[in-house]
Amino acid sequence: MRLTRSATIAALLAALCCSAPGPLATSAFAADAPATAAREGWYGHRVDGAFVAGYAVLPKPEGVTIVDSRPAARKYDRGHIPTAINIPDGQFDKLVDLLPADKNQLLIFYCEGVDCMLSHQSAFKAERLGYTNIKVYAEGYPDWIARGNLGAVSVPYLKKRMDDGAPITVVDSRPKERKYDKGHIPGAISIPDAQFDKLRDRLPTDKARELYFYCEGLACSLSSDSAVKAVRLGYTNVKVVPEGYPMWAKLYGPGPTGEMAAAKPTIQAGKEAGSITIASFERILRDAPDTIHLVDVRAEKQFRAATIKGAINIPIDALEDSLDELPKGRPIVFFCTSGARSGDAYDLIKEKKLPVEAYFLDANVKFDKDGNYRLEEN
Incomplete structure (x- = not known):
């Protein structure tokens, strides 16, 4: 009986050791980890996604560098x-100092999957430079995402999405008073x-x-912790920006403070x-x-069934006779189901040359x- 219990405990400990991802994973484990049979021209020492997950965490572990061998933009x-x-x-050769x-x-090293040779080529180059502990994640980024792991984007890419007016939401996971209010990425909540x-x-x-x-x-690690919580809530398009606000401030200067953020948001004009x-509309709301x-400006029946919080209803067919009922003192935003009736409402205001x-x-x-709503581009 004593031997059986010892054997059981040993088996459990072995299972825990081998299944728990983390920076404590060993090179011996890595050598046995590749999930895909070797191909001609591949680097000899390969690891799988579970091994990489032990190092692709925030805060970034010491003693490891993960290298993406794919094109930047x-x-x-x-x-x-x-x-x-x-x-x-x-x-x-140009960026080897990194x-x-x-x-x-x-x-x-990793790249775009089993048909991508970039990571293997870079691994061989690093070996010729004298590096002694090199691994290749041959399945690469597609496998990483397929496993349900979080993806990351660069700060320049985030800024481009913002500059393009893309319908995105940027979330600052830091303490509000100590960090966010002292400077944050513009538009972030x-x-x-x-x-x-x-x-x-x-x-x-x-x-x-x-x-x-x-x-x-x-x-x-706050951003990755929050991102995981968002995924658990059912959000399907979640990414982290690991370099965060320090990189934003380095590249583009300090962001707005809490007081500046409270100022009136700017209305960003669309293509029409x-x-x-959509991004500007949602940010203001x-x-x-x-x-x-x-x-x-939809029909009253549609309005009563569901609308956006705070809206009043003036159906488009009644608008011309109800111009005196339009609210005053702030910009007006017309909306409907597809942009057609709301566009007609805007055209009527311009035709009547109302101030x-x-x-x-x-x-x-x-x-x-x-009664919840979502917005999609036409």
Whole structure:
């Protein structure tokens, strides 16, 4: 009986040791880990996604460098393994100084999957430079995402999405008073990770919305912790920005403070004359809903079934006879279901040359049975 219990305990300990991902994973485990049979031209020492997951965590572990060998703008910037640096294989010699000075440090190279040779080529180059602890994650980024892991984006890519007016939500996971209020990425909302459950209603109702979480750089885990919570809530397009606010401030200067953020949001014009972008519309509703008037120009029956909080109803067929009923003192944003009737409402205001600052939401507005809505580009 004593031998049976000892054997059972030993088996449990072995299982725990081998199944728990983390920076304590060993090179011996890595050598036995590859999930795909070797191919001609591949680097000999390979690891799988479970091994990589032990190192692709925040705060970034010491003693390991994960290298993305893919092109920057087309691949790395749009999505990469968290904490990975970018050394495109075609620029390896130019960017080799990004590798650690310690030639014994663990290096993990990856690229775009089993048909991609860039990571293997870079691994051989690093070996010729004298690095002694090199691994290749041959299945690469596609496998990383397929396993359900979080992807990361670069700060320049995030800024490009913002500059393009893309319908995204940026979340600052740092403490509000100590960090966010002293400077944050423009347009970001504050949901400190410690208050995530309490403030999660600040997240968009559309679970397919692009969410980008950031905090205080590679030494901070708050953003990844919050991102995981968002995934558990059912959000399907969640990424982290590991370099976070420190990199934003380095590249683009300090962001707005809490006091500056409280100022009136700017209405960003859309592609159609008189339209407002989805991103601008949602940002205003989230941060300063009292700075605009919402007018739902759908039929009364549709309005009573569901509308956007704070809206009044003036059906488009009744608008010309109800111009005196339009709210005053703030910009008006007309909306409907597809942007057609709201566009007609805007055109009528312009035709009548009314002294009203008006816009229309050129988007598909879809309501669910609970009255929640999501916006989609036309």
